[in-house]
Amino acid sequence: MDRSEVVQxxxxxxxxxxxxxxxxxxISAATGLGRASLYHHFPNGKQEMAEAVLEYVAQWFGENILxxxxxxxxxxxxxxxxxxxxNQFYDCGRYACLLAIFALGExxxxxxxxxxQMLNAWIDSLxxxxxxxxxxxxxxxxxxxxxxxxxxxxxxxxxxxxSTEPFxxxxxxxxxxxxxxxxx
Amino acid sequence: MDRSEVVQxxxxxxxxxxxxxxxxxxISAATGLGRASLYHHFPNGKQEMAEAVLEYVAQWFGENILxxxxxxxxxxxxxxxxxxxxNQFYDCGRYACLLAIFALGExxxxxxxxxxQMLNAWIDSLxxxxxxxxxxxxxxxxxxxxxxxxxxxxxxxxxxxxSTEPFxxxxxxxxxxxxxxxxx
DNA sequence: GTCTATACACCGATAGAC
DNA sequence: GTCTATCGGTGTATAGAC
Numbered sequence: 001m002d003r004s005e006v007v008q009x010x011x012x013x014x015x016x017x018x019x020x021x022x023x024x025x026x027i028s029a030a031t032g033l034g035r036a037s038l039y040h041h042f043p044n045g046k047q048e049m050a051e052a053v054l055e056y057v058a059q060w061f062g063e064n065i066l067x068x069x070x071x072x073x074x075x076x077x078x079x080x081x082x083x084x085x086x087n088q089f090y091d092c093g094r095y096a097c098l099l100a101i102f103a104l105g106e107x108x109x110x111x112x113x114x115x116x117q118m119l120n121a122w123i124d125s126l127x128x129x130x131x132x133x134x135x136x137x138x139x140x141x142x143x144x145x146x147x148x149x150x151x152x153x154x155x156x157x158x159x160x161x162x163s164t165e166p167f168x169x170x171x172x173x174x175x176x177x178x179x180x181x182x183x184x
Numbered sequence: 185m186d187r188s189e190v191v192q193x194x195x196x197x198x199x200x201x202x203x204x205x206x207x208x209x210x211i212s213a214a215t216g217l218g219r220a221s222l223y224h225h226f227p228n229g230k231q232e233m234a235e236a237v238l239e240y241v242a243q244w245f246g247e248n249i250l251x252x253x254x255x256x257x258x259x260x261x262x263x264x265x266x267x268x269x270x271n272q273f274y275d276c277g278r279y280a281c282l283l284a285i286f287a288l289g290e291x292x293x294x295x296x297x298x299x300x301q302m303l304n305a306w307i308d309s310l311x312x313x314x315x316x317x318x319x320x321x322x323x324x325x326x327x328x329x330x331x332x333x334x335x336x337x338x339x340x341x342x343x344x345x346x347s348t349e350p351f352x353x354x355x356x357x358x359x360x361x362x363x364x365x366x367x368x
Numbered sequence: 369g370t371c372t373a374t375a376c377a378c379c380g381a382t383a384g385a386c
Numbered sequence: 387g388t389c390t391a392t393c394g395g396t397g398t399a400t401a402g403a404c
Contacts, residue, residue, distance in 0.1 A: 018288045020204035037388050045380060103343045104202045119344050149350055153337025159287045160303050166333055221370050
């Protein structure tokens with residue numbers, strides 16, 4: 001089991017338990033590594049594990065969500081691809097979003113700035129696709145923000161209502177809503 | 185300081201710190217009561233405090249959000265009123281939603297069923313207003329769910345982006361979107 | 369009701385043998 | 387690298403005086 005596999009298992013714990021709810025015991029159980037081994041791989045302890053988690057997710061997100069958005073191909077297809085990847089990433093909405101989880105606690109939380117940048121990068125990439133599709137810049141930004149907003153909201157509803165329906169519905173209508181002709 | 189005031193201060197702690205992040209020390213600091221005093225008021229400790237918090241919020245929510253929705257008056261006005269109350273409740277989106285916070289952890293969390301009921305009650309009440317306004321039942325339910333979804337998403341974005349803009353924007357467009365004429 | 373004192377478990381983290 | 391053993395600190399929870 002290499003480091004990437006270990007980090008992926010830790011990601012799972014943080015996503016399920018939140019930052020405060022994630023304990024070394026749970027991480028130990030999830031990875032099969034003892035406490036001391038964990039400190040061998042992550043000398044700075046829990047915080048370093050959280051940083052590794054965030055780094056892994058940021059990289060995955062960049063490769064699987066942002067890059068396809070900036071890639072070639074029809075706008076609609078790129079957005080559909082993002083939807084597929086999101087569906088995979090969030091397991092039909094059953095997994096919570098680390099952005100939302102790590103944003104809890106004090107507003108000046110450890111990772112706040114990093115989270116802010118990630119979210120903005122996502123919105124920006126999405127907006128760029130829309131401007132490419134001929135949507136005015138301010139409208140594009142707005143719609144992109146709305147799309148991310150709906151995805152985040154859908155994740156909450158999916159968890160609380162115990163149904164993947166909201167998440168799947170939002171994904172289904174993503175490209176249609178985003179690329180709808182400008183009316184006003 | 186009566187019990188209600190104490191509970192309100194505890195609510196604040198849970199909303200800011202989440203369930204796991206809320207410690208008796210923080211509650212003690214927020215209320216001015218020592219550990220032992222807290223156990224006098226809530227013999228079952230932290231869990232009972234969380235239950236009291238949820239009960240308080242459920243009651244506030246019922247009186248300030250659900251009742252007005254079921255009340256008399258034009259649908260648009262009732263929805264606007266809900267928006268005002270939400271704006272007050274979430275402090276322009278700066279406060280997180282307890283529904284989302286308490287939904288973390290295992291899917292079969294302590295409060296899951298209660299959260300589920302609260303969210304469903306909200307969606308149902310909203311859908312009822314829409315059917316009253318002449319919107320077909322299935323469409324009404326869908327739109328109501330969408331509205332709650334957008335509010336939850338806006339809370340996440342407002343936190344992470346450090347701007348109340350998304351939340352305020354969502355509230356502003358609530359009644360227009362909900363009561364828009366059916367097109368299909 | 370609130371205080372001091374305290375019990376006990378678990379937290380994150382470290383040391384040292386292997 | 388992983389183990390056992392252990393540290394100091396903090397968590398929840400209680401007991402008993404006032």
